[in-house]
Amino acid sequence: MARSLYHQPLSPYCRTVRLVLAEKRLAFDLIEERPWEERDEFLNLNPGGTVPVLVDDNGAVLAESSAIVEYLDEVYTAIPVIPGTPAERGEVRRVALWYDLKFGREVSGPILFEKADKRLNRWGEPDLALIRASVESMKYHLEYVSFLADERRWLGGDLFSLADITVASHLSALDYLGDVPWAQFPDVKDWYARVKSRPAFRPLLDDALAGLAPPRIYADLDF
Amino acid sequence: MARSLYHQPLSPYCRTVRLVLAEKRLAFDLIEERPWEERDEFLNLNPGGTVPVLVDDNGAVLAESSAIVEYLDEVYTAIPVIPGTPAERGEVRRVALWYDLKFGREVSGPILFEKADKRLNRWGEPDLALIRASVESMKYHLEYVSFLADERRWLGGDLFSLADITVASHLSALDYLGDVPWAQFPDVKDWYARVKSRPAFRPLLDDALAGLAPPRIYADLDF
Numbered sequence: 001m002a003r004s005l006y007h008q009p010l011s012p013y014c015r016t017v018r019l020v021l022a023e024k025r026l027a028f029d030l031i032e033e034r035p036w037e038e039r040d041e042f043l044n045l046n047p048g049g050t051v052p053v054l055v056d057d058n059g060a061v062l063a064e065s066s067a068i069v070e071y072l073d074e075v076y077t078a079i080p081v082i083p084g085t086p087a088e089r090g091e092v093r094r095v096a097l098w099y100d101l102k103f104g105r106e107v108s109g110p111i112l113f114e115k116a117d118k119r120l121n122r123w124g125e126p127d128l129a130l131i132r133a134s135v136e137s138m139k140y141h142l143e144y145v146s147f148l149a150d151e152r153r154w155l156g157g158d159l160f161s162l163a164d165i166t167v168a169s170h171l172s173a174l175d176y177l178g179d180v181p182w183a184q185f186p187d188v189k190d191w192y193a194r195v196k197s198r199p200a201f202r203p204l205l206d207d208a209l210a211g212l213a214p215p216r217i218y219a220d221l222d223f
Numbered sequence: 224m225a226r227s228l229y230h231q232p233l234s235p236y237c238r239t240v241r242l243v244l245a246e247k248r249l250a251f252d253l254i255e256e257r258p259w260e261e262r263d264e265f266l267n268l269n270p271g272g273t274v275p276v277l278v279d280d281n282g283a284v285l286a287e288s289s290a291i292v293e294y295l296d297e298v299y300t301a302i303p304v305i306p307g308t309p310a311e312r313g314e315v316r317r318v319a320l321w322y323d324l325k326f327g328r329e330v331s332g333p334i335l336f337e338k339a340d341k342r343l344n345r346w347g348e349p350d351l352a353l354i355r356a357s358v359e360s361m362k363y364h365l366e367y368v369s370f371l372a373d374e375r376r377w378l379g380g381d382l383f384s385l386a387d388i389t390v391a392s393h394l395s396a397l398d399y400l401g402d403v404p405w406a407q408f409p410d411v412k413d414w415y416a417r418v419k420s421r422p423a424f425r426p427l428l429d430d431a432l433a434g435l436a437p438p439r440i441y442a443d444l445d446f
Contacts, residue, residue, distance in 0.1 A: 046317075060310040062317070064316065066316070066320065067313050071309050086294050087281075090294040094271070097287040097290055098287070102271065105328075
C-alpha cells in the first residue's frame with residue numbers, strides 16, 4: 001500500500017512530518033483532511049481527531065506529530081533527523097518541543113487560527129488584539145532562535161535536525177501569512193534561507209491555498 | 224555526581240519523570256524549583272524556564288518531559304517504558320501525548336493552576352467557571368481511558384508503559400485536589416488502583432503540600 005499522510009497545509013505539525021519524510025527521501029501521498037468535519041473513517045485512524053496522521057506502507061497507523069517523527073527515525077535510519085548521542089538527541093528534542101509547545105501555544109497557534117482558519121472556513125472575524133499580542137510575543141522566541149543560530153551550526157547542534165525542521169515549519173506557516181519580522185532578526189533570516197534552499201523544502205513553497213495567497217517572498221529563496 | 228530532578232510536586236509532567244525514574248529503579252534527588260522565580264542558575268540549565276529538568280549522573284542536562292523520558296529509555300534500557308516494535312512504541316506515545324497535550328490544555332492545566340497554584344502562591348481567586356468547564360470536559364477524556372482500559376491489558380497495549388504513567392500522573396495530581404469522579408468511571412478506577420499499587424507510585428502518594436492537604440482517598444490503595 002502507498003504511504004499516506006493526512007494533513008492540513010498550514011499546520012506546522014503537519015509540515016514537520018512532511019519535511020521529515022522528504023529529508024528521509026520517503027515517497028508519500030498527501031491527503032488533505034479537515035479534522036473539524038470529524039469523518040468516521042478518519043476518527044477510526046485517530047480517535048483524537050487531529051492531523052497529522054501517517055499510514056505507513058506496512059499498514060502501521062501513527063498519530064501526533066512527535067510520535068510520527070520518532071517512529072520514522074526508528075524505522076528509516078539511513079538519514080536520521082534526531083542524530084547523535086542520547087544527550088545530543090535530547091537537546092534536539094528540547095529545541096523542537098520548545099517551538100511545538102510554547103511557540104505553538106503563544107504564537108503560531110493563535111495567529112494561524114485567527115488569520116487563516118477563520119478566513120478559509122468563514123468562522124467569523126479575526127481577533128485583532130489577540131493577533132497583535134501573538135506577533136509581539138513572537139519576538140522573544142525569535143531572539144532565542146537568533147541566539148541558537150549564532151552559537152551553533154544548526155539549531156540543535158552541529159548537524160541539521162528535527163530542531164531546524166520544527167522551527168522552520170512554524171515559521172514557514174507564519175511566513176505564508178507574511179507575519180515574520182525577518183528584517184529585525186538577520187541571524188534567523190540567514191538560518192531560514194539555508195533551510196529553505198534544501199530540496200525537501202520545495203513542496204512546501206509550492207503550497208497554494210484557495211482564497212489565501214502567500215506574499216511574494218514566501219517562495220523566494222533570496223527573500 | 225548525584226542524579227537530580229528539578230520539579231514541582233503537583234506538575235503532571237514532573238510526576239511522569241519521577242515515575243519513569245522509579246520504574247527504572249534509578250535513584251535521584253528531588254529538588255523543588257519555583258520556575259516563576261526565574262533563578263539564573265535554573266535558567267542556565269533550561270533557558271525555557273520550565274520544570275521538569277533532569278541532570279543525569281553523567282552531567283547531561285535534559286529539559287521537557289517527553290525529551291527526558293526518551294533519553295531515559297535510550298540510556299537505561301533494562302526496564303523500558305516505551306516497549307515493543309516501532310508501531311507499538313508509536314501507539315504508546317500517541318496515548319501519552321493525548322493526555323500531555325489535550326488533557327493538559329483542557330483539564331489538568333487549568334484546574335491545577337486555578338485551584339493549586341493560585342492558592343499556594345496567593346495569586347488571587349480561582350476562576351470557578353473555568354474550573355467547572357474543565358471538570359466537565361474531563362469526562363470525555365475519562366471515557367477514552369475507560370475504553371482503553373476495557374480493550375487492553377494496559378492503556379498503551381499489552382505491557383505497562385509510558386501511556387499508563389502519563390495518564391496516572393495527570394489523574395494523580397487532580398486526585399490530590401479531590402477532582403476525579405472515580406465512581407462514574409469504574410474501569411478507570413480499577414486501572415488506576417493497579418497503577419497506584421506499584422512500588423514506583425509510593426513516593427507520589429507521600430507528597431504533602433503545606434497549605435493544601437489531599438483528601439483521605441489520595442493515598443488509599445483501596446479507595
